[in-house]
Amino acid sequence: MLALALFLIVAAFVLHPILQPAAPEGTNNPDTNFLQARRASVLSALTDLDFDHATGKIGHRDYESERNQLVADGVAVLKQLDAADLTAPAIVNDLDARIEEAVAHIRKPESTPAVAHQFCSQCGAVTQLNDHFCAQCGFALDPRSESA
Numbered sequence: 001m002l003a004l005a006l007f008l009i010v011a012a013f014v015l016h017p018i019l020q021p022a023a024p025e026g027t028n029n030p031d032t033n034f035l036q037a038r039r040a041s042v043l044s045a046l047t048d049l050d051f052d053h054a055t056g057k058i059g060h061r062d063y064e065s066e067r068n069q070l071v072a073d074g075v076a077v078l079k080q081l082d083a084a085d086l087t088a089p090a091i092v093n094d095l096d097a098r099i100e101e102a103v104a105h106i107r108k109p110e111s112t113p114a115v116a117h118q119f120c121s122q123c124g125a126v127t128q129l130n131d132h133f134c135a136q137c138g139f140a141l142d143p144r145s146e147s148a
């Protein structure tokens with residue numbers, strides 16, 4: 001039973017990076033690097049502890065308490081890794097969305113032809129290019145002189 005539990009924990013450690021979507025190599029998050037180093041050291045400490053226990057170098061009582069501590073450390077590291085992995089892409093996605101939004105706002109005025117609207121020189125109302133009179137104040141418009 002103990003061996004099975006240990007196997008599952010070790011398997012979880014080993015499989016964790018495979019099950020998680022791999023982080024892009026370019027993002028060298030120092031926090032994630034530190035956590036991954038911590039996870040590796042906890043894993044190797046667990047392996048060493050198992051070996052010491054199997055070869056009788058360490059007593060069962062010491063083995064249990066040390067192992068519990070290592071497992072607790074490992075779980076904490078994995079939780080932090082999960083949090084780091086989940087937040088990093090979310091920030092990037094949010095940033096992408098903001099950039100898209102900003103670009104859309106910039107592009108919008110350009111997409112409408114600049115000559116489609118003019119302003120009445122008398123009252124400032126928006127008039128159509130082909131309008132001869134301002135719909136707002138009736139001022140006589142001369143579109144051609146404005147569009148040059």
Ligand SMILES: [Zn+2]
Nearest residue numbers: 120123134137
């Ligand atoms: Zn007008």
